[in-house]
Amino acid sequence: xxxxxxxxxxxxxxxxxxxxxxxxxxxxxxxxxxxxxxxxxxxxxxxxxxxxxxxxxxxxxxxxxxxxxxxxxxxxxxxxxxxxxxxxxxxxxxxxxxxxxxxxxxxxxxxxxxxxxxxxxxxxxxxxxxxxxxxxxxxxxxxxxxxxxxxxxxxxxxxxxxxxxxxxxxxxxxxxxxxxxxxxxxxxxxxxxxxxxxxxxxxxxxxxxxxxxxxxxxxxxxxxxxxxxxxxxxxxxxxxxxxxxxxxxxxxxxxxxxxxxxxxxxxxxxxxxxxxxxxxxxxxxxxxxxxxxxxxxxxxxxxxxxxxxxxxxxxxxxxxxxxxxxxxxxxxxxxxxxxxxxxxxxxxxxxxxxxxxxxxxxxxxxxxxxxxxxxxxxxxxxxxxxxxxxxxxxxxxxxxxxxxxxxxxxxxxxxxxxxxxxxxxxxxxxxxxxxxxxxxxxxxxxxxxxx
Amino acid sequence: xxxxxxxxxxxxxxxxxxxxxxxxxxxxxxxxxxxxxxxxxxxxxxxxxxxxxxxxxxxxxxxxxxxxxxxxxxxxxxxxxxxxxxxxxxxxxxxxxxxxxxxxxxxxxxxxxxxxxxxxxxxxxxxxxxxxxxxxxxxxxxxxxxxxxxxxxxxxxxxxxxxxxxxxxxxxxxxxxxxxxxxxxxxxxxxxxxxxxxxxxx
Numbered sequence: 001x002x003x004x005x006x007x008x009x010x011x012x013x014x015x016x017x018x019x020x021x022x023x024x025x026x027x028x029x030x031x032x033x034x035x036x037x038x039x040x041x042x043x044x045x046x047x048x049x050x051x052x053x054x055x056x057x058x059x060x061x062x063x064x065x066x067x068x069x070x071x072x073x074x075x076x077x078x079x080x081x082x083x084x085x086x087x088x089x090x091x092x093x094x095x096x097x098x099x100x101x102x103x104x105x106x107x108x109x110x111x112x113x114x115x116x117x118x119x120x121x122x123x124x125x126x127x128x129x130x131x132x133x134x135x136x137x138x139x140x141x142x143x144x145x146x147x148x149x150x151x152x153x154x155x156x157x158x159x160x161x162x163x164x165x166x167x168x169x170x171x172x173x174x175x176x177x178x179x180x181x182x183x184x185x186x187x188x189x190x191x192x193x194x195x196x197x198x199x200x201x202x203x204x205x206x207x208x209x210x211x212x213x214x215x216x217x218x219x220x221x222x223x224x225x226x227x228x229x230x231x232x233x234x235x236x237x238x239x240x241x242x243x244x245x246x247x248x249x250x251x252x253x254x255x256x257x258x259x260x261x262x263x264x265x266x267x268x269x270x271x272x273x274x275x276x277x278x279x280x281x282x283x284x285x286x287x288x289x290x291x292x293x294x295x296x297x298x299x300x301x302x303x304x305x306x307x308x309x310x311x312x313x314x315x316x317x318x319x320x321x322x323x324x325x326x327x328x329x330x331x332x333x334x335x336x337x338x339x340x341x342x343x344x345x346x347x348x349x350x351x352x353x354x355x356x357x358x359x360x361x362x363x364x365x366x367x368x369x370x371x372x373x374x375x376x377x378x379x380x381x382x383x384x385x386x387x388x389x390x391x392x393x394x395x396x397x398x399x400x401x402x403x404x405x406x407x408x409x410x411x412x413x414x415x416x417x418x419x420x421x422x423x424x425x426x427x428x429x430x431x432x433x434x435x436x437x438x439x440x441x442x443x444x445x446x447x448x449x450x451x
Numbered sequence: 452x453x454x455x456x457x458x459x460x461x462x463x464x465x466x467x468x469x470x471x472x473x474x475x476x477x478x479x480x481x482x483x484x485x486x487x488x489x490x491x492x493x494x495x496x497x498x499x500x501x502x503x504x505x506x507x508x509x510x511x512x513x514x515x516x517x518x519x520x521x522x523x524x525x526x527x528x529x530x531x532x533x534x535x536x537x538x539x540x541x542x543x544x545x546x547x548x549x550x551x552x553x554x555x556x557x558x559x560x561x562x563x564x565x566x567x568x569x570x571x572x573x574x575x576x577x578x579x580x581x582x583x584x585x586x587x588x589x590x591x592x593x594x595x596x597x598x599x600x601x602x603x604x605x606x607x608x609x610x611x612x613x614x615x616x617x618x619x620x621x622x623x624x625x626x627x628x629x630x631x632x633x634x635x636x637x638x639x640x641x642x643x644x645x646x647x648x649x650x651x652x653x
């Protein structure tokens with residue numbers, strides 16, 4: 001093989017992305033060191049395991065959309081699991097049709113290459129592509145979640161589950177754990193079946209059960225006496241075996257293993273709308289259930305997780321804030337919220353104004369302010385709370401600065417600087433020898449690449 | 452959300468339904484918050500292209516003018532909809548090449564015998580009787596697009612079906628946002644809400 005051929009084959013490799021929803025980098029490091037994940041340890045020894053930043057807000061719908069488009073929410077238009085309809089307080093749930101940027105697999109498909117995309121959140125309803133796609137969270141109907149349709153009978157025959165039914169926690173934690181493990185087993189079987197049986201140039205397979213486990217059992221892994229301590233570790237051993245199955249199948253593909261955000265233990269949930277009410281910024285109707293029940297005379301309100309909106313005349317039907325006064329209100333909220341404390345310390349790590357985070361065609365639907373909390377204090381948008389902080393059934397919360405990013409390339413092939421979730425798509429394109437399209441904000445992690 | 456402009460170019464034989472579809476698509480896009488202008492071939496010929504005839508040269512000039520105005524509108528975030536027979540492929544492709552905003556070609560297909568039968572404007576009858584010369588499809592050629600962005604057929608689809616097909620294609624091309632209400636059914640919406648509630652997001 002000549003030099004040119006070698007270069008060509010290297011530059012046009014296939015690529016595999018394994019997503020572990022919500023798996024923290026620090027936890028992966030710990031499980032590598034304590035022997036819980038030996039196969040991942042072996043893989044990590046042959047590449048670079050890095051800590052990665054994700055989007056703000058650091059929730060799956062925003063983070064995975066940023067992953068798949070390589071773009072910031074100002075371009076792709078997804079700011080949360082729920083959003084408000086234009087010029088309204090009416091809530092809607094954004095889905096794949098609301099994503100305003102092209103995806104990684106759109107770019108791959110344009111070159112005639114095939115993608116297999118399984119269980120990536122926020123891809124429902126499934127949109128046509130050159131390849132196969134099974135949508136992830138929050139997919140409802142398997143028929144609308146699957147492209148092409150011909151795959152549906154086989155998925156049904158294999159009892160594929162789109163998602164863990166997290167409501168089973170109301171039954172018991174045992175029931176939920178059982179639900180999580182069963183869904184994981186079926187997920188892994190389907191991920192491997194499609195890896196082996198489909199033709200692809202780009203394979204993306206996501207495990208969501210990691211996130212579900214951590215929402216309800218995150219406290220367990222920090223306490224050896226915890227009832228679910230070993231169940232938590234056993235769960236990650238299963239994930240490790242899956243990673244090993246993929247690793248054993250690799251020929252010369254570029255492989256990335258990543259998560260869309262990290263996780264940590266919850267100390268308290270913090271209800272930002274309660275703070276806004278207590279400080280005179282927000283008025284709610286009696287027995288308000290959602291922000292749709294906002295009352296006249298409100299200056300600002302919050303949406304989950306830490307999104308703050310100034311109730312301006314130009315943007316909202318009952319807005320009372322003049323454009324000229326908007327920055328003053330914003331400044332007051334920033335100062336006030338910085339002073340929310342627990343145990344003597346501020347629970348706010350950083351406050352970002354809109355233009356510090358977002359840029360693009362969808363900027364007009366962006367929140368005016370995004371609040372990032374310190375570890376342990378989970379910001380929520382609920383409106384029916386009577387106190388500022390409380391504990392709920394959840395024991396884990398997302399983190400922005402502790403996502404996982406493994407790539408099977410040596411350290412000297414990787415550029416300087418902490419990776420960001422929007423860098424994954426350009427990296428994969430570079431590995432596949434495809435030019436990065438305009439509209440992606442991220443940049444390839446490879447030191448020497450056009451992207 | 453700011454809306455981007457583009458040119459939606461209808462081509463097809465006289466009477467195929469270009470104007471009807473242009474108006475239906477216009478209405479739908481306006482409801483979704485777009486600014487829209489329709490440049491209808493019949494109307495353009497009474498002002499912008501007044502005095503031009505139906506020779507190939509005049510037809511090309513007419514189409515170039517419509518294409519020029521469409522692009523002016525589209526690059527100012529207006530959706531410019533052109534509804535003109537535009538029989539020559541070469542000139543349509545020229546407009547596509549030189550426009551700076553996205554150019555979407557919608558081919559309204561309809562068999563000639565159906566059009567002659569339909570003959571809404573009574574023109575086919577006159578053309579076939581030799582009263583009108585250079586009539587596209589009768590004694591003047593029509594060159595169908597090779598690969599239009601969207602193809603509709605007015606002999607087999609209702610105008611509403613065709614308009615829906617065009618809107619869906621525009622959504623697919625990410626030029627138009629999916630209708631917020633129609634994206635998920637009410638039942639699906641409540642399932643989504645329940646799932647999000649179970650994880651504490653609602």
